[in-house]
Amino acid sequence: MIYQKLETAFGNLITYYNLVVDKVEINKPAVRGDSMFDKNMILYGPPGTGKTYNTAIYAVAIIENRSIESLFEEDYQTVLKRYNDYKKLSQITFTTFHQSYGYEEFIEGIKPSLDEDQEEQLQYKIEPGVFKDFCENAQHLKVTNNEQELEIDARVWKVSLGGSGMTELKKDCFKNNRIRIGWDEIGEDLTQEDIEYPSTSVKDILDHFYNIMSIGDIVFSLGDQKHIDGIGVITGEPEWLDEAEYKRSRSVKWIAKNIHEYVYDLNGKKNLTLRTVYELKRISIDNVNELILQHSQNEEFTVEENKKNYVFIIDEINRGNISKIFGELITLIEPTKRLGAPEQIKVRLPYSKEDFGVPQNVYLLGTMNTADRSIAMMDTALRRRFRFIEMMPNEQLLNGIKVGDIDIQKLAEVINKRIDVLYDREHTIGHAYFMSLRDDPSIENLEKIFRNAIIPLLQEYFYEDYSKIQMVLGDNAKANDLKFILDTPIQMNAVFKANPDIDIPENKYSIQLAAFNKYASYIGIYE
Structure with a gap:
């Protein structure tokens, strides 16, 4: 009897659960249209996981209303060609947010321009921003x-x-x-x-x-x-x-x-x-x-009516001031608030005094680097209106790549396991950093990757706490000549007179350039 009542109760709760996780919609299920994709999505993950790389695949899939899996089965260059063709047709636009990006660039603003006849005379005109212009194009x-x-x-x-x-x-x-x-x-x-x-x-x-x-x-x-x-x-x-x-x-x-x-x-x-x-x-x-x-x-x-799908890509979406950039549009991008939806909303824009709404056939696709800014720090209004798709390092893509006897897949897996323990999973290192080794599996290329990308990234992650960087790279268990980060004891008497009454670290650290061209230095990371 108790089990039957529990089963009935859970059955009644399923509808409300589905509503919360966006499985069903009230009154009009067709708000999203026939597309299999959400209107607003963000690809997020650590650096080097292929977020920007994958925006081309997602954009083409949205426009052609095909599954992501079917696009992954195609050659990437073929997909990229179609992506560029859609860009030429203005069905795809790509922009990057930054700290100086504002409402005037995104929606509309008053911008200066020189008079064509009198080049010294400055005029001010109301100009549409990239997103407003894109939405109007999608409504043609x-x-x-x-x-x-x-x-x-x-x-x-x-x-x-x-x-x-x-x-x-x-x-x-x-x-x-x-x-x-x-x-x-x-x-x-x-x-x-x-x-x-x-x-x-x-x-x-x-x-x-x-x-x-x-x-x-x-x-x-x-x-x-x-x-x-x-x-x-x-x-x-x-x-x-x-x-x-x-x-x-x-x-x-x-x-x-x-x-x-x-x-x-x-x-x-x-x-x-x-x-x-x-x-x-x-x-x-x-x-x-x-x-x-x-x-x-x-x-x-x-x-x-224009039935084509349009994709507006925002790279590094979390680097911009969302409230400043979107303004009143943060509400308009919701599927239920778009033009033609049951609860459609238009706003009167402050400069042009024009009524504006976001059409149903415009999809927002953002990328977000979790090492740059945690999702927990994101603007709450933005988080509620976007579906987040996690993209973590996929070391399986490095399978078979070897530089001499160095197994690149094992090397990446061990480094990321240690970062996960010492910091968190959002600051792991993406597989994309090592992909160039597939075409050029030389020690010189691997040295360049470590010196110019991996070491600076670890320095940023651990705020130059070189003892932790040593642990990530296995330097704490290597011979001195194989260490990327070399630690040397500080001889107090050789540096200071008497015994200074302050806390001084026992070791000083330096980057040992000679270790970067030794195969054993890399093998020592995971063995």
Whole structure:
């Protein structure tokens, strides 16, 4: 009877246990999508365990929605080639956090730039950071017109085609798939230095039309102060038309025409003005996508949401100030808070005043060196939102590597066992330090590895407590000529007069360079 009650009780607890370990989700299990991977992951472990090396495998696996095991079965160079191809397609971005990295570089900030015409004049512009730019790229819709895919960018422009309402110029533009502006009297060639513009405003408008607008940008046609009446995609470079007026033109594919869409709220509660051309910086790309999806139900266009996976890699994620870098986005990266999720959240960004959210198809993949900073020291908010994947030294990968009679696998295993006892497992030494010996199994290469990598690492770990370094390397049981760290008794009388009343170590330590090119010095580590 008691056993039956216990079995029932444990059965009831399983659901809550699974919820805690993220096995099930409330109400909508499909938040994570069809991918087998978590949205936010961190590969963590001691130095030299292949964390950065493995980000390429994980990124390709996420994009192709394949298991990690299947990628490990492939040749690494083949996987790396696909990784670089995805980087060129902007599906993968790689960045490294450091102490000076901030919100302005990651999300958005006000950054200085020199005026192109007056190089000595400094301007300040609101620029998107790498992560915001990456998220907007991941939201680009796939728009097809007559089986031809249109290039879509995140930049949105408002154009006035002859003013507000339905004008003759707007009718022409809607009919002939283009936008047109005037100031014909200035002439076609705007590269001459002696051009007299009617005003600075006109000069800026023409500069935007010719130099800043680009193929793939979105254009909204002005309806009135709070509405637009057309949505198009720029498909051509500027042209000069031999027509009566409004000779400056750009080809546009109109996805929607003769609509009456309220955009006042989307534009940060700012009215649209009659200014001929200007950028709508407050309207976010997901708002634009919603408008396009809403108004593109016609036979000419096929509009699909972006279903591709995108991977944003952050190397050394624990070296940055997480609160400073992520800001309010620390909440937005949660799977249940992303765009399209039941509890989706958007925030109003402080500089651009634009609503922003993190799309479902963006995956965050970080790396973390446990020797640099313990997980226990990590920002709690970050720890709760990431799945941690431990990557420890795998000495089996060193199997068969020998330098003369030196067994590299045994050497690495013994060193790591001793570090684990004297310090902890998070400060062991990764197998990657020794992998170059597979191609160059020479004593010279092994000497270089020990002198330039292993010894400095041990000095850092043990704060130059050379007695412990000796124990790690087995020097405490070697003949003096085979010791990497040589200990020599201090002759007090030879150094000081009388007997100083202070604690002085019995031995002094020095690195014995002659031991590094002796095979017996390395064999003595594990025998």
